[in-house]
Amino acid sequence: xxxxxxxxxxxxxxxxxxxxxxxxxxxxxVLEPLEIDEESSYWMxxxxxxxxxxxxxxxxxxxxxxxxxxxxxVTADAIDILVQDEGSGFDPAAVEDPLAPDNLLKTQGRGIxxxxxxxxxxxxxxxxxxxxxVRLHKKFxxxxxxxxxxxxxxx
Amino acid sequence: xxIDKRQRDGATVLDLQGKITIGEGDVAxxxxxHEAVGAxxxxxxxxxxxxxxxxxxxxxxxxxxxxxxxxRGGKLGLFGLPRRVLGVxxxxxxxxxxxxxxxxxxxxxxxx
Numbered sequence: 001x002x003x004x005x006x007x008x009x010x011x012x013x014x015x016x017x018x019x020x021x022x023x024x025x026x027x028x029x030v031l032e033p034l035e036i037d038e039e040s041s042y043w044m045x046x047x048x049x050x051x052x053x054x055x056x057x058x059x060x061x062x063x064x065x066x067x068x069x070x071x072x073x074v075t076a077d078a079i080d081i082l083v084q085d086e087g088s089g090f091d092p093a094a095v096e097d098p099l100a101p102d103n104l105l106k107t108q109g110r111g112i113x114x115x116x117x118x119x120x121x122x123x124x125x126x127x128x129x130x131x132x133x134v135r136l137h138k139k140f141x142x143x144x145x146x147x148x149x150x151x152x153x154x155x
Numbered sequence: 156x157x158i159d160k161r162q163r164d165g166a167t168v169l170d171l172q173g174k175i176t177i178g179e180g181d182v183a184x185x186x187x188x189h190e191a192v193g194a195x196x197x198x199x200x201x202x203x204x205x206x207x208x209x210x211x212x213x214x215x216x217x218x219x220x221x222x223x224x225x226x227r228g229g230k231l232g233l234f235g236l237p238r239r240v241l242g243v244x245x246x247x248x249x250x251x252x253x254x255x256x257x258x259x260x261x262x263x264x265x266x267x
Contacts, residue, residue: 017178042208042239049210053177099248105222107215110247114211117246147242 005034011070015056015063015085020049023070027081030072036140043118043145044079044138050111051083051134059085059132077140081119084133089126118145156180158187164263166232167196172205175213184213188220197229198266202259204235209243217244221253230254234262 011026013019024045031041052068060066071082096103098110115122121137156173169187174180191199199220209217217233224231234256236244244250256262 020177046208046210046243049176053210053212057177104248104252105218107219107222108211110211110214113247114243145242145246147238147245 006073006075008074009072011072012067013070015060015066015068017053017056019068020052020056023052024048027072030074031079034074034076034140037144039144040138040140040142044081044136047115047118047136047138048081048083050115051081051136054111054134055083055085055087055132058090059087061087079138079140081136081138082133083136084131086131088130089132092124156183158183160187160191163200163259164266166198166200166263166266167191167194168200168202168259170202170205174207175209175216177210177212180209181212181216184216185219188223192223192227192229197224197227198232199224199229200232200234200259200262200266202235203233203240204237206237206240209240214243214247214249217253218249230266232256232262232265234259 009026009030011023013023027045027048028041031044055068056062060068066086069084073080073082092112095112096109098104098106098113103109115136119136119138120142123135125133125135127133156171156175156179158172159170161168161170169191171184175184188199221231232254235258236255241250244253244255254265256265
């Protein structure tokens with residue numbers, strides 16, 4: 001698929017987890033011709049998945065009739081991923097730190113933390129008409145996620 | 156996600172293959188662990204070598220599996236983690252809590 005930049009792609013999907021795969025496939029197609037390093041593409045994909053999960057699960061309460069709007073705004077040197085739900089919003093300041101000792105063994109609450117780690121900037125916008133819009137920004141060619149170690153598994 | 160079950164040195168080994176992500180792999184992992192525990196397993200080893208990706212829901216299921224097994228007096232071990240999967244656990248400091256080994260022999264030895 002040719003991918004002239006700048007370009008903007010808009011998607012609208014129902015709140016079903018299987019649609020996460022669909023949207024990630026579109027992101028992969030958009031990034032592939034831009035020759036973004038595979039490592040950065042991988043972490044951007046995980047950040048997108050987390051944003052979609054939050055929108056579907058916490059925003060739209062998994063109501064398949066409620067939609068998630070996705071925007072991919074791509075330039076030659078950066079991408080903005082926008083994900084908007086139809087929920088009632090939340091207070092980002094009230095999100096607990098998953099690294100706090102009391103939270104380490106909680107089974108939820110890491111999604112926003114991962115998005116912040118994998119992208120350069122994350123912003124929330126709560127419209128007057130309801131819904132949460134999150135904007136994830138990543139500059140191409142910037143520092144990648146700092147992960148170390150290899151136990152020999154397949155990637 | 157595909158999960159195969161086998162026994163080694165008295166432990167149940169679950170060979171995981173694919174994605175541990177929301178809506179599919181996370182549920183499969185939960186069911187496999189509960190099934191093993193229900194069948195009497197005390198110690199469980201998760202072979203992560205063929206896990207291609209994991210998201211926060213998958214991480215949550217690993218934590219839930221750890222809690223389920225340890226609350227019953229058993230041990231849960233992970234081994235063979237691909238670099239990025241290990242990285243996701245490092246970022247949230249779960250490597251300080253979970254029992255992570257390089258390979259199956261090391262993981263099996265850690266149970267004794």
